[in-house]
Amino acid sequence: MRLESVSKAYGDGAGAVTALDDVSFEVPPGTFTAVMGPSGSGKSTFLHCLAGLDRPTSGRVYLGETELGGLKESALTAVRRTRIGYVFQAYNLMSALTVKQNVTLVSRLSNSAVDEAWLAEILGRVGMGEHADRYPNQLSGGQQQRVAIARALLTRPDAVLADEPTGALDTRSSQEVLRLFRQIVDETGQTVLMVTHDPVAASYADSVVFLADGRLAGQLPRPTPDQVA
Numbered sequence: 001m002r003l004e005s006v007s008k009a010y011g012d013g014a015g016a017v018t019a020l021d022d023v024s025f026e027v028p029p030g031t032f033t034a035v036m037g038p039s040g041s042g043k044s045t046f047l048h049c050l051a052g053l054d055r056p057t058s059g060r061v062y063l064g065e066t067e068l069g070g071l072k073e074s075a076l077t078a079v080r081r082t083r084i085g086y087v088f089q090a091y092n093l094m095s096a097l098t099v100k101q102n103v104t105l106v107s108r109l110s111n112s113a114v115d116e117a118w119l120a121e122i123l124g125r126v127g128m129g130e131h132a133d134r135y136p137n138q139l140s141g142g143q144q145q146r147v148a149i150a151r152a153l154l155t156r157p158d159a160v161l162a163d164e165p166t167g168a169l170d171t172r173s174s175q176e177v178l179r180l181f182r183q184i185v186d187e188t189g190q191t192v193l194m195v196t197h198d199p200v201a202a203s204y205a206d207s208v209v210f211l212a213d214g215r216l217a218g219q220l221p222r223p224t225p226d227q228v229a
């Protein structure tokens, strides 16, 4: 997935805010990338544009060969539901639904059949196999976030995008979530992109991209000359 000369402005006239300013970046497929930067530097907008949640003011967003700007709203929604998994800081689980019902909610809403064997495998992978019938308020924060990750993985997406996924978690639960992202990338070859304020969280990633004032301000490790060309 990549951004090509993407700018995003909110509002217009004197009150306009440039959240992203001519950003080009390719998320290396099959790797774990962290996005860091001060508050207001454009990190969430960066993630929202890649996820098709926000349409850029100018520039193009590609998911594989698909240019998201060329899609109608219905096609974009389908791409968002099936090819991208999104994980939020606050888990966003439905409190009246069990773990299993939360993980399968979107596919049930779109009337797709749920593959029970795959569901069991996903719940096992995130360590929630034994808690499938519990409700969110019976789970710790770390467990709720792992349910949210299972939900994101259900459609076998190309990429999982996570916005401050450990922002509400204690050190131990954060570690579980970060190890899980590492495992997803290392074992399935899926791509994980995570926005974080936490340098310890970023240290689990293969590379870190820095944003400042809506612009790409640096990258670690530094790209090699052939990657820049």
Ligand code: ADP
Pocket (backbone or CB within 6 Å): 010, 011, 017, 018, 019, 037, 038, 039, 040, 041, 042, 043, 044, 045, 046
């Ligand atoms: P970060 O995630 O790094 O904190 P954001 O992408 O949320 O940065 O925001 C970048 C800039 O865009 C900020 O100045 C923010 O106030 C502004 N912004 C973000 N979303 C909106 C919005 N929906 N309406 C108006 N301004 C916004």
Ligand code: ADP
Pocket (backbone or CB within 6 Å): 137, 138, 139, 140, 141, 142, 143, 172, 173
């Ligand atoms: P994790 O390893 O995910 O951080 P904890 O060790 O914090 O989990 O929690 C262990 C057990 O305690 C869990 O099985 C969970 O059911 C319960 N638990 C932890 N925190 C809470 C909470 N805030 N509300 C309800 N149950 C909790």
